[in-house]
Amino acid sequence: xxxxxxxxxxxxxxxxxxxxxxxxxxxxxxxxxxxxxxxxxxxxxxxxxxxxxxxxxxxxxxxxxxxxxxxxxxxxxxxxxxxxxx
Numbered sequence: 001x002x003x004x005x006x007x008x009x010x011x012x013x014x015x016x017x018x019x020x021x022x023x024x025x026x027x028x029x030x031x032x033x034x035x036x037x038x039x040x041x042x043x044x045x046x047x048x049x050x051x052x053x054x055x056x057x058x059x060x061x062x063x064x065x066x067x068x069x070x071x072x073x074x075x076x077x078x079x080x081x082x083x084x085x086x
Contacts, residue, residue, distance in 0.1 A: 018042060020076075021055040021063070030076075032058065039066065039079040048076045056080075 016032040020042065028046035040056065048054070048071040056078060057063040066078035 015043075017059045019057040019059070020044065020046070020048075021057065023053050030056075032056075039069070039077065041075065041077050043075060045074065047071070053081075054078060 016035065018030045018032050020028045020030050022028070028044055030042040030044040030046075032040050032042050034041040042056070048068050050068055050070055052068040052071075054066050054068060055063050056066050065081045067081060068076055069079050070077045
């Protein structure tokens with residue numbers, strides 16, 4: 001599955017491969033485009049709703065619980081609900 005890059009990315013900020021686990025048990029591939037201490041922005045072809053509880057698994061680094069703060073076509077922002085392990 002190819003994901004479009006809709007925003008210009010800084011050259012010093014590589015995208016990270018991730019999986020987003022929903023509460024219903026489904027998992028969706030995503031790409032982390034921006035990462036902060038308290039959350040991140042992801043590109044995904046799947047649909048998410050604001051307020052939805054998810055777990056973001058960063059490949060090779062582990063997972064962290066989060067809430068979706070905003071979601072639009074192809075993009076979502078999450079706020080971590082626990083300390084970021086990365």
